[in-house]
Amino acid sequence: MNDRFPPATAPATAHPARVYNVWLGGKDHYPVDQEAAELAAEANPAIVASVRANRAFLGRAVTHLSAAGVRQFLDIGTGIPAADNTHEVAQRAAPDSRIVYVDNDPIVLAHARALLVSSPEGRTDYVQADAREVDAILDEAARTLDLSRPVGLMLVAVLQYIRDEEDPWDLTRRLLERLAPGSFLVLSHPASDIAATEVAESMRIYNERAAEHASATPRTQDRVRAFCEGLDILEPGVVPLTRWRPRPEDTPDDTLPMWCVVARKP
Template identity: 50%
Template structure:
């Protein structure tokens, strides 16, 4: 089931989009020349950007599996992006075939892939909403139609909050998404860290995104930890992506400038 509220024909192919650039970093095929050009500019400034994208993606998969193994069978993934298999629903439905997943994203190109996002196990259920994280109340109301918010939910915010500026109140947005979720729910989050980039390099990367009309913010380790205020951080806490419960078959094992964490709502 989808609730798009947007016509894919209105996709702006004249400006690079962060989700499509991310697809390029992951060696995907669902981007336009303008996205590839911007992504290549970032690659020249930050040669490890593809490894960082993959490390972030692999963290999502490990974290989703971890949360599912805690008995959570409902997930809300905001900032879904263009599907790169395995998607979150495929990971959690391997653990619990009846798991339900609601995806939300504001990039209309993701609509073209809604069918892939919505194809899960026969026992489970997936749904997709075209929505912006800056309107968290809309996301919560849609989630209520597909998830039982009296039972724990896994909220996933992967590589999303750097695109929410301080003026847009990222901490308030996370609270709004978390508040309706009951005890036993989990927050999974990843975010680029200020301490992990050379300032002059990041300024030039930021200029590439700004040229496409997207403001990007890194945050300090303390700033990322703050997103988990009031929650119980799971071991090993907020760490760099490849340090979070590493597994032998990880594609990327080197340190990457991305902080990640998973926490339980008491």
């Protein structure tokens, strides 16, 4: 645990951003996050490779959108800053890019300065909000982004924390509804139909240690595809992380239990 977070302030439940930080080798987490991360990884040894492949997918997707002319990104559930955050990838490709980050973990807020280091030509901003607060997120994002122009909506490894009864498909639709035609959805999601036994056990272990509102639900390829209803799905479709437009030097690994997709709003 990072010394900046004294034991007296340690929470009783794990948080997704901090657990993810453990898997990425970071130091910004509490003992409860460390325990959840380690036990979940024991049950599903592919987790660490998956979260790293997930970061690589984010980078390739942002690079592709930048090449397609997208200069605005709304990154919801951004997590604690790591290497190659969305603004770093986007502004390397196009320095005038604007990025708004959204997360509900106060520790992410503590790191917001790292997320707000923009190129002189571009701009970044941070909104502390839950992914469920669609209208508040979009209203705040509109202070930095021009929602009448295309936006790259980043929902990378976040929708698993919205339970079926909360209708994450409608949440995604409402986010996209206010974005301009030509906007893109970039989405990744834990799979329930790849390494199903290991994923189910790791999710059970994590959910026992997480707050109810942060419990996780893996989903099938078809359920992930449903997030793209009404959108034009880019090739190669809904695929394992390493299959989405890999670089020549990348080695595909279909055993990593996460789906990903990029789709365009017509």
